[in-house]
Amino acid sequence: MRLVLSVLSGTVLSVAAAAVFALPSAATAAQISSSGEVRFTSDYLYRGISQTDEGPALQGSLTLSHDAGWYVSAWGSNIRFGDGSMELDISLGRSWSLNDDWALDVGLMQYRYPKGDNDATEFNFYEGYAKLSYQDWQLGLAVTDDYFGAGVGKFWYLSAGWQQSLTEQLQLNWHIGYNKFADAAEFQTFLGAEVHDGSGYTDWILTLATQQWGVDWSLGYAGTSINSAACSALCDNRWVFSLGKSF
DSSP states (O other): OHHHHHHHHHHHHHHHHHHHHTSOHHHHHHHEEEEEEEEEESSOEETTEESSTTOOEEEEEEEEEETTSEEEEEEEEEEEETTEEEEEEEEEEEEEEOSSSEEEEEEEEEEEOTTTTSSTTSSOEEEEEEEEEETTEEEEEEEESSGGGTTOOOEEEEEEEEEEESSSSEEEEEEEEEEEESSHHHHHHHHTSOOOSTTEEEEEEEEEEEEETTEEEEEEEEEESOOHHHHGGGGSOEEEEEEEEEO
16 A cells, blocks of 8 residues: 555656646745545455456545646546556546536546556546536536446546535445447457347445544445356456545
8 A cells, every 4th residue: 555655656646746846936835735535445346346356445535726726636546457456547637616506527547557468558448427416416427438447449438426424424425437449349349258138237325424533434335237157256246445535
């Protein structure tokens, strides 16, 4: 985990350096803030599919934010597919509070998989995203033309989320997403197996979250619409437990 955090720190600082130096020096210190998190999860799910072969993951994130809404962040996790053992995601974006109810977040993210398959750039890809929030609801769209760099071209991810406070310390979160490939052949290439579900699939997760003793705890139940013959156990319904510490 120390290695993950070291890489995250160096990545965020190097990517942010140009933006920081471009700001007026007198205002920089007051306008820039930092935040981060360290998290353990029983299974790292990405859009419903296990990235750790149903095993646990240690994850960390670091973010630098400017008062104007700009931010740069890095997020890292161990993984278990191909020949790689780490994922590092770097994002640059801007968020706006449109009014008391509405907010917008737009950015570009690079997914990096060092030595993912005997090639340091084998699985790397860029993805543009936009998220529109209204009170406790959120709609999202992510688009790329080189999904996972694995012979898959255009890909779209449409998502919706909702959160509700059940008590002062207990929150219910719901997320659903639709993964759209250009056609069934590219979906089959992505899974590496024959597909009987058209050119896309749905993923979802329902989570209970709380904070106790300064630690964030969550328990979720997740699944996908992919049939078991096409994805074996990596896409099955499952319980996911996680705990994290923000700083």
